[in-house]
Amino acid sequence: MKSNHKAALVTGGAKRLGKAICLALAEKGYHIALHYGQSEQEAEETAGLIQRQSVKCTLFKCDLSDMTAVEKLVSRVFQEFPGCSLLINSASVFKRGSFQNTDLAFLEKHLTVNFMAPFLLSQKFAQSCSSGLIVNMLDTKISKHSKHFFAYTLSKKLLHEFTKMAASTLGPAIRVNGICPGIILPSTETSQEALEKMIRKLPVKRKGSPENIIRAVIYLIENEFVTGDCLYVDGGEHL
Numbered sequence: 001m002k003s004n005h006k007a008a009l010v011t012g013g014a015k016r017l018g019k020a021i022c023l024a025l026a027e028k029g030y031h032i033a034l035h036y037g038q039s040e041q042e043a044e045e046t047a048g049l050i051q052r053q054s055v056k057c058t059l060f061k062c063d064l065s066d067m068t069a070v071e072k073l074v075s076r077v078f079q080e081f082p083g084c085s086l087l088i089n090s091a092s093v094f095k096r097g098s099f100q101n102t103d104l105a106f107l108e109k110h111l112t113v114n115f116m117a118p119f120l121l122s123q124k125f126a127q128s129c130s131s132g133l134i135v136n137m138l139d140t141k142i143s144k145h146s147k148h149f150f151a152y153t154l155s156k157k158l159l160h161e162f163t164k165m166a167a168s169t170l171g172p173a174i175r176v177n178g179i180c181p182g183i184i185l186p187s188t189e190t191s192q193e194a195l196e197k198m199i200r201k202l203p204v205k206r207k208g209s210p211e212n213i214i215r216a217v218i219y220l221i222e223n224e225f226v227t228g229d230c231l232y233v234d235g236g237e238h239l
């Protein structure tokens with residue numbers, strides 16, 4: 001077991017990008033507080049891979065649409081990892097829906113999981129550690145006005161504004177930054193045909209990989225002069 005005490009809380013860490021971030025942080029010597037919602041089996045498998053890096057990994061199940069549970073999550077994490085200094089808000093709801101198809105329940109789900117949970121986690125995290133970094137996973141879609149993912153895009157735009165406001169209020173102890181991924185690990189919400197069309201339009205003409213996101217996370221950890229920034233890791237999609 002590595003002896004340093006640095007630890008990270010990663011939401012949605014069981015699979016996909018959250019998993020890739022957890023594994024990269026473990027390789028850098030971070031103990032991992034791995035949050036998951038439904039994916040218990042994947043969370044256990046990811047924890048197994050993390051522990052091979054000789055760091056500790058503890059699983060934290062929490063429904064991020066339940067604010068009472070979210071409020072308790074950070075104190076549960078700090079009891080286990082008092083040296084936690086990194087919060088990665090990666091968990092997210094991503095559902096297709098136009099403005100006209102968005103009812104209040106659909107909007108509320110996106111705003112709760114994608115904005116209110118990161119808001120509350122950031123607030124509790126900032127109260128619990130003397131210095132640290134928050135990274136909010138945003139989306140290149142914030143640069144445009146997506147018609148097809150109205151509630152999702154709105155929730156990420158809100159999280160983007162929050163990122164800047166939190167950075168300006170939480171310094172110097174806490175830095176707050178965002179990452180805006182483009183096409184990295186597409187979800188089933190986007191058809192293969194639509195995806196290929198989107199890739200053809202990108203300046204770099206290819207999709208990205210989790211490694212591109214990991215490099216952005218590591219950059220934000222290492223560059224202590226960066227706060228309130230949002231890195232587009234999207235092959236130029238926002239242009």
Ligand SMILES: NC(=O)c1ccc[n+]([C@@H]2O[C@H](COP(=O)([O-])OP(=O)(O)OC[C@H]3O[C@@H](n4cnc5c(N)ncnc54)[C@H](OP(=O)(O)O)[C@@H]3O)[C@@H](O)[C@H]2O)c1
Binds near residue numbers: 018062090140182
């Ligand atoms: N993948 C991409 O190419 C891409 C592109 C643009 C932006 N992003 C952003 O990057 C981040 C990571 O992307 P991703 O594709 O890895 O995300 P994802 O697969 O869409 O979702 C990550 C996790 O969020 C968790 N989650 C959703 N609702 C929850 C709830 N109510 N309570 C607890 N957990 C909940 C789920 O955990 P469980 O499975 O454990 O329930 C899920 O595995 C997201 O914020 C996403 O918006 C990704």
